[in-house]
Amino acid sequence: MFEKADKKLSTVVAPIGLAVGLALAGMNAANAAGAMHGPYLNDSSGKMVVNGAAECWKTVGGVNKAVPLCGDAAKKAGPMDSDGDGVVDGRDECPGTPAGVPVNAAGCAKDSDGDGVPDYKDNCPGTAKGVKVNAVGCEIAQDITINTTTDHFDFDSADLKAAMKSALDAVVNMLNPTPGEEQLEIIGHTDSTGPEAYNQRLSERRAQSVADYLAGKGVSNMSIKGMGESQPVADNSTREGRAMNRRVEIRTK
Numbered sequence: 245m246f247e248k249a250d251k252k253l254s255t256v257v258a259p260i261g262l263a264v265g266l267a268l269a270g271m272n273a274a275n276a277a278g279a280m281h282g283p284y285l286n287d288s289s290g291k292m293v294v295n296g297a298a299e300c301w302k303t304v305g306g307v308n309k310a311v312p313l314c315g316d317a318a319k320k321a322g323p324m325d326s327d328g329d330g331v332v333d334g335r336d337e338c339p340g341t342p343a344g345v346p347v348n349a350a351g352c353a354k355d356s357d358g359d360g361v362p363d364y365k366d367n368c369p370g371t372a373k374g375v376k377v378n379a380v381g382c383e384i385a386q387d388i389t390i391n392t393t394t395d396h397f398d399f400d401s402a403d404l405k406a407a408m409k410s411a412l413d414a415v416v417n418m419l420n421p422t423p424g425e426e427q428l429e430i431i432g433h434t435d436s437t438g439p440e441a442y443n444q445r446l447s448e449r450r451a452q453s454v455a456d457y458l459a460g461k462g463v464s465n466m467s468i469k470g471m472g473e474s475q476p477v478a479d480n481s482t483r484e485g486r487a488m489n490r491r492v493e494i495r496t497k
Contacts, residue, residue: 309417326353357381376496384426385418388494397490399437402449404457412454415494416461428466429495430455435486436473444472 323332329341329351336351345364346354353362358370359381366381375383397403404412419426432451434443448470455466478485 263444324437358459378425378427378497381424384424385415386497387496388415396487396493397450399435399490400446400452402432402446404453408456413461414456416458416463419454419463424464426496428458429497430458430466430468431493431495432468432470432493433477433488433489433493434473434476437463437486446470446472446493447472450490450492454494 248334287438306481323338324332325332327336327339327341328335328343328466329345329347331347331349333339333353335349338347338350338352341347341351341353345362348354350395353364355362357364357366357369357371359377361376361377361379361381363369365379368377368382369382371377371381371383376386397405397408430451432447432454434447434450436443448468451468451470455468458466473480473489476485476489477491478488480486480489
């Protein structure tokens with residue numbers, strides 16, 4: 245009775261033993277392949293063995309160990325290029341460049357006309373060297389200061405004289421041909437005669453006079469600011485210096 249059972253058991257165990265033997269042979273072959281292709285464990289087809297976390301199995305001192313690098317990443321890692329612009333991080337002076345933007349050797353977006361606006365944002369490529377441009381690379385008028393040489397505001401006055409109006413007409417002529425849309429900041433100034441608070445209000449009135457005149461010529465996008473007596477350009481102890489300090493500046497941006 246027991247003899248028959250032993251025969252049946254051996255009949256069942258034999259195929260299992262054969263399967264185990266074949267599996268071990270397969271693993272040996274895989275390990276041999278791993279030895280041929282590197283320290284990472286490969287299966288019988290030569291592919292790297294990974295676990296459920298997509299980690300490779302690496303043989304270290306005869307022990308299999310999961311490591312987080314697989315496939316091509318398991319090869320020796322090269323220098324990082326975090327923004328993918330072709331310039332490695334160690335040499336990239338402009339990290340975070342948008343994908344697909346052409347860059348120079350330093351990893352910064354190309355600025356072919358040198359106006360300070362990168363090509364991919366430049367609506368006016370080919371701007372002449374040295375001109376002032378707006379945020380999209382289009383030429384705008386340079387900053388202007390009026391009433392410092394041709395004429396000046398009278399003492400305690402915000403009225404525009406004929407020479408001032410001529411200077412403002414020239415400003416309009418400068419603005420019209422430029423392809424960019426300027427934003428003007430009009431800044432009024434006074435000399436130091438009189439109370440500081442009064443001079444502050446007077447400087448604002450002067451700036452407003454200029455803005456009103458330009459608006460009448462079709463100019464828009466203006467803001468005004470008064471600086472009072474705080475930014476003299478000449479000596480307030482002389483008559484000539486005080487006259488030069490009674491001025492208006494127009495800044496473009």
